[in-house]
Amino acid sequence: MGYGFSVEKTEQGERGLCILPNGESVSSWNFLKGKIAQEYSYCKKNGYEIKTTEGEKCSRIFEKECAVCISPDGSEIEVTDLMNLSFEEGGCGDAVCGYTENFKNCAKDCASGTTDRYCDAIRDGKCDPDCKDVKKDPDCEKFSFWWVAITVVIIVIIAIVLLKRKHK
Numbered sequence: 455m456g457y458g459f460s461v462e463k464t465e466q467g468e469r470g471l472c473i474l475p476n477g478e479s480v481s482s483w484n485f486l487k488g489k490i491a492q493e494y495s496y497c498k499k500n501g502y503e504i505k506t507t508e509g510e511k512c513s514r515i516f517e518k519e520c521a522v523c524i525s526p527d528g529s530e531i532e533v534t535d536l537m538n539l540s541f542e543e544g545g546c547g548d549a550v551c552g553y554t555e556n557f558k559n560c561a562k563d564c565a566s567g568t569t570d571r572y573c574d575a576i577r578d579g580k581c582d583p584d585c586k587d588v589k590k591d592p593d594c595e596k597f598s599f600w601w602v603a604i605t606v607v608i609i610v611i612i613a614i615v616l617l618k619r620k621h622k
Contacts, residue, residue: 455496457473457494459472459473460479466567466569467551467569467583469569470482470483472491475494478491486520486521486534487517487520487521488504488506488520488521488522488533495521495533496523497521497523497533502524502525503523503524505521506520506522507519507520507521507530511530514532514534514535515532515534516553520534521533546559546563547560550563551563551570556570556572558574566578566582567580567582569583571584575591575592576591577593579593580593581594582594
């Protein structure tokens with residue numbers, strides 16, 4: 455579409471950004487799915503209306519939600535279908551965590567604790583961003599420094615009390 459693209463490295467892995475004509479950088483997937491910046495979408499650029507939908511139409515991009523272009527006769531066409539985009543990949547072992555890969559089906563390309571649409575729940579010091587329920591990944595549990603500090607203070611107080619009783 456002629457827009458810029460950049461990759462941002464985050465603690466959860468890499469994230470694609472689409473750079474719009476107004477200079478704004480937005481999530482490339484949210485843009486493709488029609489969730490943001492619809493005025494710059496393929497649909498609008500080609501004279502169609504756009505909406506985000508759910509269901510079977512979205513299976514082509516392996517997502518629950520996707521953008522559809524609405525033609526003048528009211529029919530809806532999934533945007534990547536209208537654009538003739540292909541989602542074929544090189545496959546597991548090509549050193550790229552592709553969209554259809556995740557830690558479970560291709561650990562050599564998709565590291566534990568990265569965004570890959572799979573909650574691996576492995577204790578590895580990384581909170582997996584795909585674990586919506588933080589209780590599923592032991593690394594996501596917030597272990598507060600304050601609870602440790604309070605516990606230590608209580609133990610010290612008990613020790614002091616016991617030592618004073620012993621010396622009486």
